[in-house]
Amino acid sequence: MVVHQLDEDEVDRIFAALADPTRRDIVARVLTREASVSVLAQRYAMSFAAVQKHVAVLERAGLVNKQPHGRERLVRGDVDTIRAATRLLDQYEEIWRGRIVRLADLLATPGEGESP
């Protein structure tokens, strides 16, 4: 299986892009349904130019891409990049799974470790 490995700059761009709530919202939206910048702009209380700027940041981070569609270009979420970002959370999950295993072992040891 080929796994897309992110280099440090890419990771920085992804997380900087996702640090903004509007941009997170845009990503969530275009993952389920692609949309033009004008359609997206109607959803936020900000100018078309501001929304366009947010989309550009997401595009540079590889989180979304634009696909030609008739006269428009539709913004679409890039599943691969988002999946790579999610892998960071996988690693955090591994840490917690290890903790739960050790905690359950500790609880299963009768008498040992209990408070006097």
Next chain:
Amino acid sequence: MSVVSSTQDPEALTFTIVAELAAPPTRVWQVWSDPRQLERWWGPPTWPATFEEHDLVVGGGSRYYMTGPEGEKARGWWRFLALDEPRTLEFEDGFSDVSGEPNPAMPTIRGLVKLEETAGGTRMTVTSHFATVEQMEQLVQMGMVEGMTLAMGQLDQLLASA
């Protein structure tokens, strides 16, 4: 199987893990409240945690360090935000500098622990809330060391029991 479910929410910046534990909430509370018990599971075998201070009162906190295979120390702190024994425990978890003082430049996680009594013992839900995505990334990168050594520790266990 202790872990019932785990939920990653990259947009809400939270990670939630739910485990069923074969002990009542009062007993599970002890593994959080007693530093000697906490030390036995917080860090992986290759990076064990030592809690030098563990003051379980709201506004109180902990100072701890984790010792790596080469004897290197990673220091951290907790601050308790809310406590309702034996049901909920909310705390902030951050990094410290070499002298053990909280390092404000480093990320913190807000952890919420919920213990619910079940027929078999306790259902424990731990939610980790990251302040920003950059912080989450930073933490996970640091935690990777922990994650990798953890995997090796599990391998050791497998070999020992074979």
